[in-house]
Amino acid sequence: MAPRKKQVADVNNTSPVSMADLARELGVSMTTISRALSDHHSIGPAMKQKVLKLAKKYNYQPNRLASALRKGKSQLLGIVVPYIEGRFFPSVVHGIETAASKAGYNVIICQSNEDVAQERRNLDILLSAQVAGILVSLSRTTRDFRHFEKVRGRGLPLVFFDRVVEGDNVNAVVLDDQEGGYLSTRHLIAQGCRRIAHLAGPQHLNIYRNRRQGYLDALREAGLPEDESLILYSDMAQDQAAEGLHQLLATARPPDGVFAAGDYAALGALQEAQRQGLRVPEDVAISGFSNETFTTITQPPITTVDQRCEEMGQASVRLLLDLIEADGRPFTPRQVALRPELLVRQSTAYSADTQGRSVRDPALKFVGDVAP
Amino acid sequence: MAPRKKQVADVNNTSPVSMADLARELGVSMTTISRALSDHHSIGPAMKQKVLKLAKKYNYQPNRLASALRKGKSQLLGIVVPYIEGRFFPSVVHGIETAASKAGYNVIICQSNEDVAQERRNLDILLSAQVAGILVSLSRTTRDFRHFEKVRGRGLPLVFFDRVVEGDNVNAVVLDDQEGGYLSTRHLIAQGCRRIAHLAGPQHLNIYRNRRQGYLDALREAGLPEDESLILYSDMAQDQAAEGLHQLLATARPPDGVFAAGDYAALGALQEAQRQGLRVPEDVAISGFSNETFTTITQPPITTVDQRCEEMGQASVRLLLDLIEADGRPFTPRQVALRPELLVRQSTAYSADTQGRSVRDPALKFVGDVAP
DNA sequence: TTGTAGGCGTTATCAG
DNA sequence: CTGATAACGCCTACAA
Numbered sequence: 175m176a177p178r179k180k181q182v183a184d185v186n187n188t189s190p191v192s193m194a195d196l197a198r199e200l201g202v203s204m205t206t207i208s209r210a211l212s213d214h215h216s217i218g219p220a221m222k223q224k225v226l227k228l229a230k231k232y233n234y235q236p237n238r239l240a241s242a243l244r245k246g247k248s249q250l251l252g253i254v255v256p257y258i259e260g261r262f263f264p265s266v267v268h269g270i271e272t273a274a275s276k277a278g279y280n281v282i283i284c285q286s287n288e289d290v291a292q293e294r295r296n297l298d299i300l301l302s303a304q305v306a307g308i309l310v311s312l313s314r315t316t317r318d319f320r321h322f323e324k325v326r327g328r329g330l331p332l333v334f335f336d337r338v339v340e341g342d343n344v345n346a347v348v349l350d351d352q353e354g355g356y357l358s359t360r361h362l363i364a365q366g367c368r369r370i371a372h373l374a375g376p377q378h379l380n381i382y383r384n385r386r387q388g389y390l391d392a393l394r395e396a397g398l399p400e401d402e403s404l405i406l407y408s409d410m411a412q413d414q415a416a417e418g419l420h421q422l423l424a425t426a427r428p429p430d431g432v433f434a435a436g437d438y439a440a441l442g443a444l445q446e447a448q449r450q451g452l453r454v455p456e457d458v459a460i461s462g463f464s465n466e467t468f469t470t471i472t473q474p475p476i477t478t479v480d481q482r483c484e485e486m487g488q489a490s491v492r493l494l495l496d497l498i499e500a501d502g503r504p505f506t507p508r509q510v511a512l513r514p515e516l517l518v519r520q521s522t523a524y525s526a527d528t529q530g531r532s533v534r535d536p537a538l539k540f541v542g543d544v545a546p
Numbered sequence: 547m548a549p550r551k552k553q554v555a556d557v558n559n560t561s562p563v564s565m566a567d568l569a570r571e572l573g574v575s576m577t578t579i580s581r582a583l584s585d586h587h588s589i590g591p592a593m594k595q596k597v598l599k600l601a602k603k604y605n606y607q608p609n610r611l612a613s614a615l616r617k618g619k620s621q622l623l624g625i626v627v628p629y630i631e632g633r634f635f636p637s638v639v640h641g642i643e644t645a646a647s648k649a650g651y652n653v654i655i656c657q658s659n660e661d662v663a664q665e666r667r668n669l670d671i672l673l674s675a676q677v678a679g680i681l682v683s684l685s686r687t688t689r690d691f692r693h694f695e696k697v698r699g700r701g702l703p704l705v706f707f708d709r710v711v712e713g714d715n716v717n718a719v720v721l722d723d724q725e726g727g728y729l730s731t732r733h734l735i736a737q738g739c740r741r742i743a744h745l746a747g748p749q750h751l752n753i754y755r756n757r758r759q760g761y762l763d764a765l766r767e768a769g770l771p772e773d774e775s776l777i778l779y780s781d782m783a784q785d786q787a788a789e790g791l792h793q794l795l796a797t798a799r800p801p802d803g804v805f806a807a808g809d810y811a812a813l814g815a816l817q818e819a820q821r822q823g824l825r826v827p828e829d830v831a832i833s834g835f836s837n838e839t840f841t842t843i844t845q846p847p848i849t850t851v852d853q854r855c856e857e858m859g860q861a862s863v864r865l866l867l868d869l870i871e872a873d874g875r876p877f878t879p880r881q882v883a884l885r886p887e888l889l890v891r892q893s894t895a896y897s898a899d900t901q902g903r904s905v906r907d908p909a910l911k912f913v914g915d916v917a918p
Numbered sequence: 919t920t921g922t923a924g925g926c927g928t929t930a931t932c933a934g
Numbered sequence: 935c936t937g938a939t940a941a942c943g944c945c946t947a948c949a950a
Binding site: 204243244246 | 919920921922925926927928
């Protein structure tokens, strides 16, 4: 019963077993082992069984470092995000990891903390880790994109998501924010609203620019006037929104609907309306954007636009894998715009389900979506 | 101006430059290059400069795979979490990634999806990726812990966090839930509550068991009776909590305070109380657990316990790094219990700050914390 | 069907 | 202070 000891003083440490060890034990060459394990065609079934059995017995784990070094490609994907917090990025990362692991890849994750310098460093790290591809959502402070040229120069597959480099020579996955703004506003109009205010975000960010444009599209389509006095620009904070709505409600012709470009702004508006004694949605309907968790638990729950976080992750991985499989052969860059989903809740619709009911109208203009 | 082309048909791909390339260019040996780059002491400053300059010029990136293969240790840490969603795990991962990258490590992240089999596979993957250490939060379905023996057998540093294997021979970082329950209840008592109900979670989960115990501790300390009829067990869902409070309020002696073991339960209780026309906190004070985002935006904002997610990530990494540095030398396993933070808001305190004010009472029993 | 041998890029051990 | 050489574990022509 005495445990055999190979080395002195090494109580417990099982040193990892390599192919060479297995080969020695079976009296065959490493080639045979390698082939048996990778299910190569030119290997006898008997031999294969023997090898697999021994591998199991010794709990053989392939050394992916060695394999990757030899093949020049690892099974790792790199992710660079501004941060892993809030609702959006974690969900996208969740989608990415799920899709990646399904395809046999693992992800190594880096945060830029909204700092270009850190973003650059992250890219360098991922390059030297020999990842098979990189997924990036830009930091807020990124104005210069030269560091990405390094990646392309290496011929390394690169996909942007959400915060992307604009242009048609990059691979990118985004939410169609304009469609989101359009859907929300169209819905408010359908609910009978005729004076719809827009709580808009900073217009140097394309997401807010696009949401505003969707809002205008819907107004125009319905023949409603564009009224700049109904558009309030802010940083989308709850109190700014409340203050803004406060002012609008004090005017001669207050709005009967509010499309906020963010859920916190919608919340601020909701609370302000209620403070003023207004009923929501009867006196003023309010909708938000992002499907933050809290939108389901306010009274009434807030109508909002879901950003398809997980799908964004999936779509990004799909695109990246296509790029990886293309393996340097010419590949026409793709820009994917995910179709947002309007979740109608009681802040805009009297009869809406608390959980939010997805509005899918086949007559809506089709903007783009991932391939089925 | 014609671009020099090394290879035909290779338009743009800069193949990564290796130490050998630099050595050839400078007419020195690879050894010299390696030493210059790793700042070895026995290298001439002149030589070092030359090498560094050339490395910069050619944009040399060390191949971490090769380095790790040679050294038998990578600069990667593995994380296994049930999933990356909600508030808790993303924040912990955020803390982990931040601490790890500060120490020169990168993280590769895996989700078990609450599935033991997946958890096992994840461990295998991390082992074969030759990570330097592993951080694990157990899946709900994990009852058998043998797969972790493989990791220990390899002598690979292993730290559990939040959902941990119990016992004093593992390294683990948890929140002191008992202390959290104690702090909350003690606070309710200090606010004048004398009949405090507890919305408890499933008692097979240690977090809920511990929160309940803390509740009992505080009652006992204050000389208040333990009344099992005031403890309601459920899965902590919003509607269950509402229903539960509904029943309690209908009794002859309704509670004047509620300590809910989760924020959703607290929310359900708050809404139910308000439906019954009760004022919160005047008629009944309510506190929750977890510091979910929505607790700041309810009316009134809900007093809750912050779980120190980021600190948990940091502490886990610190412990793991200590383990890595011990490098196989005997290491007495450590269990770290993070001190929770009570955030007092208006649902329990008339005068509380909306944002929540941290209660730090030096007289509180000290349970444990990370080293400074 | 199996074996031999060389190399992926780095580092550690020697010897000068 | 510098260089030659041998690994690390795996893969893959090429040869048998």
